[in-house]
Amino acid sequence: MEFLFLYPRFLLLLVLVPFFVFVYFFSLVYNKKKAVLFGNFAAMERFFDIEFFSKNFMALYFNLGVLILLILALAGTSVSFDASSSSFDYVIAVDVSESMGATDILPNRLDAAIESAKDFVDFLPVGVEVGVIGFAGDAVVYQELDSSKMKVKMAIDELSFGEVSGTNVYNALLSANKLFGTKQMKSVIFISDGQLNVGDAPTVIRYINRNNLVVNTIAIGTEEGGVTGRDIVSGVDLNFLKSLAFNSGGQFFRVEDANGIRESFDSLVKETNRKVTLDLSFYFLLVAIGLFSVLWVLYNLRFKTVP
Secondary structure (H helix, E strand, C coil), rough: CCEEEHHHHHHHHHHHHHHHHHHHHHHHHHHHHCCCCCCHHHHHHHHHHCCCCCCCCCHHHHHHHHEEEEEEEECCCCEEEEEECCCCCCEEECCCCCCHHHHCCCCCCHHCCCCCCCHHHCCCCCCCCCCEEEECCCEEEEEEEEEHHHHHHHHHHCCCCCCCEEEEEEHHHHHHHHHHCCCCCCCCCCCECCCCCCCCCCHHHHHHHCCEEEEEEEEEECCCCCCCCCCCECCCHHHEEEEEEEEHCCCCECCCCHHHHHHHHHHCCCEEEEEEECCCCCHHHHHHHHHHHHHHHHCCCCCCCCC
């Protein structure tokens, strides 16, 4: 296991830790010297609203914990180790066009796709980098590649129906390929009803072949179709989604209910032993905020010392 720091210069701030410890103990000594000037310590404690001779260091521990965690977050701390992980990195591309509002899969296709995408993220082994894209007439990046499952699932929850009408699959895959950057093992989880109405299938297939994209398609919707918000019956274009998967070496899944989507993810992940890197900065920041909140609550409830 190896710890890495994106901004190691911030680690110099750790010199503040012994400084604050020194200030804490100096204040105890200083307060004791003030206390000997008064015969009634109880009255003095009530006046200053402090406990002079308390040996409870809970507040010190909380403050030092918050300080250290914030410094580690600023330094961009990550940990690298060998683990069983996926050989691929993934971009989840979810169709957010108007047809995904059809209710043939309850509560609608888009909501079912969102929940299933989060299930897929939970299913992934540790260290896999995942990006999130929503596409309709254009493509919007909701999350860059990141190994934090929490951040990825928060991005998936932000998916909503696109403002530009249409279903531009080419633009979606172009955006996904840009997210991968220089990575070689690139897999797209493509969740859609397959209604391509911007561009054409041959152009899309040529693009994914030139860029070595593996596109796993999930056809969401029933054979009978469903009614959209404009009272239009929307079907599923199975042939287009099958051709995307077949021509890229991916897998095709036919899904007619929400549970079917979740089950289809199981066969998409091929694990291998490799070095993975986890960014801990986000988690350090959350814990620091949590500790600070606890300390703030205790202070304002007048629990200056915790028994």
